[in-house]
Amino acid sequence: MTSPTPGGDTVLRIEDLHGSLRDPVLDAMNFLNEVVSRYPEAISFAPGRPYDPLLDPAVITDCLTAWTDHLRRDQGLSEPQISTLLMQYGPTAGIIREPIARSLAEDEGIHVPAEAIVVTVGAQEGMLLVLRALCAGPDDVLLAPSPCYVGISGAARLLDIPLFPVPEGEHGIDAADVADAARRARAQGLRPRALYLVPDFANPSGVCMTVPARRELLAAAGEEGLLILEDNPYGMFRADAESTRPTLKALDTDRRVIYLGSLAKTGFPGARVGYVVADQRVEGPGGSTLLADQLAKVKSMTTVNTPALSQAVIGGLLVRNGFRMRTASLAAAAFYRENIARLLDALDRHFPEPERTARGIDWNRPEGGFFVVLSVPFDADERALERSAGRHQVLWTPMSPFYIGGGGVRRLRLSCSAVPPELVDEGVRRFAEFVAEAESPAVPHSMATSISAVGRG
Amino acid sequence: MTSPTPGGDTVLRIEDLHGSLRDPVLDAMNFLNEVVSRYPEAISFAPGRPYDPLLDPAVITDCLTAWTDHLRRDQGLSEPQISTLLMQYGPTAGIIREPIARSLAEDEGIHVPAEAIVVTVGAQEGMLLVLRALCAGPDDVLLAPSPCYVGISGAARLLDIPLFPVPEGEHGIDAADVADAARRARAQGLRPRALYLVPDFANPSGVCMTVPARRELLAAAGEEGLLILEDNPYGMFRADAESTRPTLKALDTDRRVIYLGSLAKTGFPGARVGYVVADQRVEGPGGSTLLADQLAKVKSMTTVNTPALSQAVIGGLLVRNGFRMRTASLAAAAFYRENIARLLDALDRHFPEPERTARGIDWNRPEGGFFVVLSVPFDADERALERSAGRHQVLWTPMSPFYIGGGGVRRLRLSCSAVPPELVDEGVRRFAEFVAEAESPAVPHSMATSISAVGRG
Numbered sequence: 001m002t003s004p005t006p007g008g009d010t011v012l013r014i015e016d017l018h019g020s021l022r023d024p025v026l027d028a029m030n031f032l033n034e035v036v037s038r039y040p041e042a043i044s045f046a047p048g049r050p051y052d053p054l055l056d057p058a059v060i061t062d063c064l065t066a067w068t069d070h071l072r073r074d075q076g077l078s079e080p081q082i083s084t085l086l087m088q089y090g091p092t093a094g095i096i097r098e099p100i101a102r103s104l105a106e107d108e109g110i111h112v113p114a115e116a117i118v119v120t121v122g123a124q125e126g127m128l129l130v131l132r133a134l135c136a137g138p139d140d141v142l143l144a145p146s147p148c149y150v151g152i153s154g155a156a157r158l159l160d161i162p163l164f165p166v167p168e169g170e171h172g173i174d175a176a177d178v179a180d181a182a183r184r185a186r187a188q189g190l191r192p193r194a195l196y197l198v199p200d201f202a203n204p205s206g207v208c209m210t211v212p213a214r215r216e217l218l219a220a221a222g223e224e225g226l227l228i229l230e231d232n233p234y235g236m237f238r239a240d241a242e243s244t245r246p247t248l249k250a251l252d253t254d255r256r257v258i259y260l261g262s263l264a265k266t267g268f269p270g271a272r273v274g275y276v277v278a279d280q281r282v283e284g285p286g287g288s289t290l291l292a293d294q295l296a297k298v299k300s301m302t303t304v305n306t307p308a309l310s311q312a313v314i315g316g317l318l319v320r321n322g323f324r325m326r327t328a329s330l331a332a333a334a335f336y337r338e339n340i341a342r343l344l345d346a347l348d349r350h351f352p353e354p355e356r357t358a359r360g361i362d363w364n365r366p367e368g369g370f371f372v373v374l375s376v377p378f379d380a381d382e383r384a385l386e387r388s389a390g391r392h393q394v395l396w397t398p399m400s401p402f403y404i405g406g407g408g409v410r411r412l413r414l415s416c417s418a419v420p421p422e423l424v425d426e427g428v429r430r431f432a433e434f435v436a437e438a439e440s441p442a443v444p445h446s447m448a449t450s451i452s453a454v455g456r457g
Numbered sequence: 458m459t460s461p462t463p464g465g466d467t468v469l470r471i472e473d474l475h476g477s478l479r480d481p482v483l484d485a486m487n488f489l490n491e492v493v494s495r496y497p498e499a500i501s502f503a504p505g506r507p508y509d510p511l512l513d514p515a516v517i518t519d520c521l522t523a524w525t526d527h528l529r530r531d532q533g534l535s536e537p538q539i540s541t542l543l544m545q546y547g548p549t550a551g552i553i554r555e556p557i558a559r560s561l562a563e564d565e566g567i568h569v570p571a572e573a574i575v576v577t578v579g580a581q582e583g584m585l586l587v588l589r590a591l592c593a594g595p596d597d598v599l600l601a602p603s604p605c606y607v608g609i610s611g612a613a614r615l616l617d618i619p620l621f622p623v624p625e626g627e628h629g630i631d632a633a634d635v636a637d638a639a640r641r642a643r644a645q646g647l648r649p650r651a652l653y654l655v656p657d658f659a660n661p662s663g664v665c666m667t668v669p670a671r672r673e674l675l676a677a678a679g680e681e682g683l684l685i686l687e688d689n690p691y692g693m694f695r696a697d698a699e700s701t702r703p704t705l706k707a708l709d710t711d712r713r714v715i716y717l718g719s720l721a722k723t724g725f726p727g728a729r730v731g732y733v734v735a736d737q738r739v740e741g742p743g744g745s746t747l748l749a750d751q752l753a754k755v756k757s758m759t760t761v762n763t764p765a766l767s768q769a770v771i772g773g774l775l776v777r778n779g780f781r782m783r784t785a786s787l788a789a790a791a792f793y794r795e796n797i798a799r800l801l802d803a804l805d806r807h808f809p810e811p812e813r814t815a816r817g818i819d820w821n822r823p824e825g826g827f828f829v830v831l832s833v834p835f836d837a838d839e840r841a842l843e844r845s846a847g848r849h850q851v852l853w854t855p856m857s858p859f860y861i862g863g864g865g866v867r868r869l870r871l872s873c874s875a876v877p878p879e880l881v882d883e884g885v886r887r888f889a890e891f892v893a894e895a896e897s898p899a900v901p902h903s904m905a906t907s908i909s910a911v912g913r914g
Contacts, residue, residue: 010684010712014741017751018593022741026754047546052537055544057525060766061518068514080509087512087727089504121578121760128759132615136475154758158589159616227467255467270544270765284471284479294474297483301611302585302759303578308727309517310764 020157025150025401043427044395045414048203048370051339052418054332055268063316070319086312090305093296094119096315100261100275102323108235109250110259116279118295119306123231123262123274127155127196128302129295130229130258130276134193135161142229143181143195145173147402149203149231152196164192165404170364172209173197175220182224194227194258199248201234201369204402204413208367211245218248221256227280228252233262236329237336238368244326255280258291263314266325266332271310336370339416339424343372346428351435359439363414370417373399378438380412387434394430477614482607482858500884501852502871505660505827508796509875511789512725520773527776543769547762550753551576553772557718557732559780565692566707567716573736575752576763580688580719580731584612584653585759586752587686587715587733591650592618599686600638600652602630604859606660606688609653621649622861627821629666630654632677639681651684651715656705658691658826661859661870665824668702675705678713684737685709690719693786694793695825701783712737715748720771723782723789728767793827796873796881800829803885808892816896820871827874830856835895837869844891851887 020026071077071085085095094100097114104110120126131142131152142156146165156163166173166181178195185192195217199209209217221228230248238244249259259277267273278291299305321328344365351361360377378384380398389395399411419427477483528534528542542552551557554571561567577583588599588609599613603622613620623630623638635652642649652674656666666674678685687705695701706716716734724730735748756762778785801822808818817834835841837855846852856868876884 008711010737012737012739012748014739014751016593017590017739018755020758021590021751021754026758049546052541052545055540057540057543060521060543064517083512083514084509086514086517087725088509089506089721089726121764124761125759133474133478136473151758151761158755158758254465264546268544269546272760272762272764272766280467280469282469282471282474291469294471294478297478298475298615301477301483301608301615302582303729304581304608305729307578307729307764307767309729309770310766313766 018158019160020154023154023157025154025157039389039393039395042389042393042395043419043423043430045343045416045419045427045431046395046397047418048415049269049418050265050332051335051420053420054335055270059268059317060313063313063320065316066320067312067316070316086308088308090308090311092300092305093117093292094275094306094311095308096273096311096318097275099315099318099323103318103325104261104277106322106324107326108247110247110277112277112279116277116290116292118276118278118292118299119311120274120276120299121303121306121310122264122269122272123233123260124151124155125299125302125306126260126274126276126295127152127229127231128158129298130194130260130278131155131159131161132298133291133294134227135159139189139191140193141185141190143178143185143192143226144404145197145202146404147204147399147408148196148404149198150401152229152231153402153404162190163404164190166195168202168205168207170207171213172199172202172207173217174213175216178217178226179220179224182226192224192226194229195221196229196231198231198234200232200245201237201366201371203234203369204371204397204399205373206364206366206369206371208245208369214246214248214251218251218254218256222254226256228257229260230257231260233265234369236266236326237333237370249277263317263325266329267314267317271314273306273310273314336417337368339419339421340366340368340370340372342421342424343414343416343419343428346425347372347374349425350428350432361435370415372414372416374412374414376410376412376435376439378435379409381409384438387438388431391437392430392434394427394434396431475615476617477611480611480614482611482614496846496850496852499846499850499852500876500880500887502800502873502876502884502888503852503854504875505872506726506875507722507789508792508877510877511792512727516725516774517770520770520777522773523777524769524773527773543765545765547765547768549757549762550574550749551732551763551768552765553730553768553775554732556772556775556780560775560782561718561734563779563781564783565704567704567734569734569736573734573747573749575733575735575749575756576768577731577733577756578760578763578767579721579726579729580690580717581608581612582756582759582763583717583731583733583752584609584686584688585615586755587651587717587735588612588616588618589755590748590751591684592616596646596648597650598642598647600635600642600649600683601861602654602659603861604661604856604865605653605861606655607858609686609688610859610861619647620861621647623652625659625662625664627664628670629656629659629664630674632670632673635674635683636677636681639683649681649683651686652678653686653688655688655691657689657702658694658823658828660690660826661828661854661856662830663821663823663826663828665702665826671703671705671708675708675711675713679711683713685714686717687714688717690722691826693723693783694790694827706734720774720782723786724771724774728771730763730767730771793874794825796876796878797823797825797827797829799878799881800871800873800876800885803882804829804831806882807885807889818892827872829871829873831869831871833867833869833892833895835892836866838866841895844895845888848894849887849891851884851891853888 097117101114145168249257280291363374397413399408554574558571602625706714737748820831854870856865
């Protein structure tokens with residue numbers, strides 16, 4: 001495993017390390033966090049991060065104060081107690097479960113006890129905890145849409161948990177396809193443990209499930225004995241602000257849905273606060289616990305607890321906003337709504353009909369969220385991205401790493417979330433230039449070096 | 458896996474979940490974070506957390522200001538750049554690698570490039586990342602001292618990585634025992650990937666390796682082709698402040714040591730900032746990387762990045778203290794030094810010779826750190842702890858969960874770190890009362906309910 005020569009420099013071989021480190025999906029998100037800095041001058045439709053000017057660092061101290069005021073005034077805590085809560089180790093499952101439970105009730109009509117919530121270091125840690133708890137052995141698999149968010153496929157890869165794909169259509173995944181996938185998995189001797197999905201404005205595809213499709217999915221999951229792992233980072237960002245759709249968890253009468261929440265988009269990513277709602281009962285020799293209790297046990301061995309500091313700031317944010325993050329996010333929602341419309345308009349302008357259909361260029365028109373997916377008549381791979389960045393100063397995300405078991409080679413994702421409105425048109429103009437060059441067979445492929453850029457963050 | 462009845466309440470069975478959830482070691486740390494609150498009136502020698510009055514919440518805003526001042530003044534960043542750094546997603550490996558590298562050089566004589574560091578959500582996440590990266594398959598094992606910190610055994614259990622025990626003596630583990638364990642593992646067809654240990658004031662035993670033993674261990678690891686995973690949360694807290702011992706990493710000329718650092722004790726636990734130093738080269742088809750780069754890839758799927766907020770506060774703490782945490786920790790070190798002396802004195806007073814030897818009571822006398830281990834003439838198990846807490850209002854930690862594969866049933870750990878100095882003597886008096894009752898066969902065992910309390914936090 002290491003160099004055999006005593007006294008020599010220790011050298012490891014990648015093939016001796018865990019297999020996930022040779023899996024492209026693990027490079028993907030890591031790279032995304034750095035790709036913007038590689039091309040600081042480019043217009044970037046790559047990352048799904050919030051728009052910088054929506055984030056105000058004054059919120060940090062304001063919210064810290066709001067939280068300590070809340071502890072002092074509403075909870076009656078003394079100064080030493082407040083200090084301990086901010087500065088010490090804390091309960092594994094978190095110290096802001098109560099305000100999160102209240103905001104779930106206010107914002108989503110999800111009514112769960114605080115005890116069913118585990119506060120996590122972003123939704124990413126939540127995925128890891130749920131996968132670890134649910135999957136016990138080599139036959140356990142996770143059903144997931146294809147294309148699928150790389151955070152879940154990467155976490156599954158870390159734990160050697162195979163994904164079993166469910167094809168995703170224009171309106172998300174279909175209950176019949178889920179039932180079919182579960183049956184096929186079982187026919188192969190596998191145990192499908194849960195279905196992961198983002199029903200509202202999926203990452204990467206931007207698609208949104210209809211309410212009837214949600215109900216059908218819940219029914220199918222009940223019939224197949226499947227849990228559902230619902231990830232909802234974008235639900236607040238609907239183009240038509242009037243017509244929110246209920247989450248699967250809000251429709252869930254059987255406690256079949258494990259809900260992954262994020263405060264990265266409604267709060268801010270630098271706090272890294274997410275949470276899991278897991279109100280399922282777990283029966284064991286010692287009696288009945290909640291699945292949340294089991295997830296907390298896993299968490300005690302991943303991060304011990306979510307930083308008290310982050311929880312205090314987000315707790316203060318919830319308190320300050322009367323536990324209504326939907327109301328608190330109206331300005332952000334308006335921004336993203338306008339920016340995705342701006343992006344779709346610019347695409348229409350720079351790829352006019354009827355030429356675009358003739359050229360084999362097409363895209364979807366999500367009703368909200370951050371992402372638009374384009375089909376293009378060339379391989380939208382890392383080499384193409386390198387040319388786009390280097391020669392046209394415009395960044396986007398290849399879709400193929402999101403597909404389970406291959407696919408999506410001629411598709412790419414444009415994110416509107418982090419692009420200044422005044423640059424959207426210029427960005428799409430550059431992108432159109434890049435596409436025109438890429439679809440021409442005369443383009444040299446020589447400038448290629450390795451690059452990749454996908455993911456949520 | 459779930460209840461088969463559609464429309465019914467979803468019920469999971471613990472035996473269908475991951476095996477780690479039925480492993481006592483996973484309950485252990487989780488419980489510790491809550492046990493103090495179960496017996497708020499008891500004197501607690503259980504948790505290894507810092508002494509509350511040493512933690513001042515004013516440090517949070519002071520350090521945040523110090524960090525933003527540093528970015529503005531020393532790094533020349535603009536206000537929007539500072540905002541982005543505080544509020545957004547950031548590089549997976551962290552944004553305070555440079556100040557950590559400087560403090561490692563100042564405090565420990567460890568000279569590594571910032572690129573060899575990954576900032577983690579506490580040392581706990583560092584353990585998870587290293588174990589995941591190093592262990593590729595079912596034959597890969599970790600060598601670890603017995604007794605061993607439950608954070609590492611729990612993380613290994615999550616990843617289904619077996620531990621191979623190395624017996625720990627009065628001065629820690631012995632190079633010959635490590636070589637012997639490595640050979641026995643290989644003879645069983647296993648691949649020993651690394652040795653985990655805490656050379657300075659181990660948790661739970663409090664023992665400290667001599668400098669010659671450290672050099673012998675490094676030589677043995679070189680001969681056996683073993684990596685060493687050095688965990689150092691307590692190195693700053695030596696009873697004799699003048700005679701610090703070099704860390705294994707400082708003595709490491711072959712890049713054989715992966716170093717786990719924590720700022721929970723020198724900073725504060727509520728930030729949850731730790732780090733891994735992994736300057737080993739990894740060779741792969743794409744060329745040479747650092748092991749730190751590979752750990753960052755794993756981290757992108759566990760927590761994406763350590764909260765920028767926590768990193769900013771700890772970065773400010775490092776800047777404010779001129780990157781010398783040893784100097785910054787002098788007051789804390791003096792407190793712990795005096796408190797462990799106070800604890801040892803109280804034990805001598807309440808368990809006088811020659812009776813104590815005749816009774817089979819004994820303890821070690823660590824040269825620093827937080828922990829003292831006692832041998833007692835009865836089973837120091839969860840039932841005994843429940844009696845101690847309920848009837849004598851004094852808490853301690855059973856040792857048996859720390860032993861790999863059993864042992865330590867008649868041993869317990871006393872931590873001096875969180876006990877107010879004025880309560881140490883009274884706490885030991887109560888503890889002596891409990892011991893006197895426990896060693897008498899007339900004690901009823903009826904009050905027992907499940908309780909456990911171990912771990913670092």
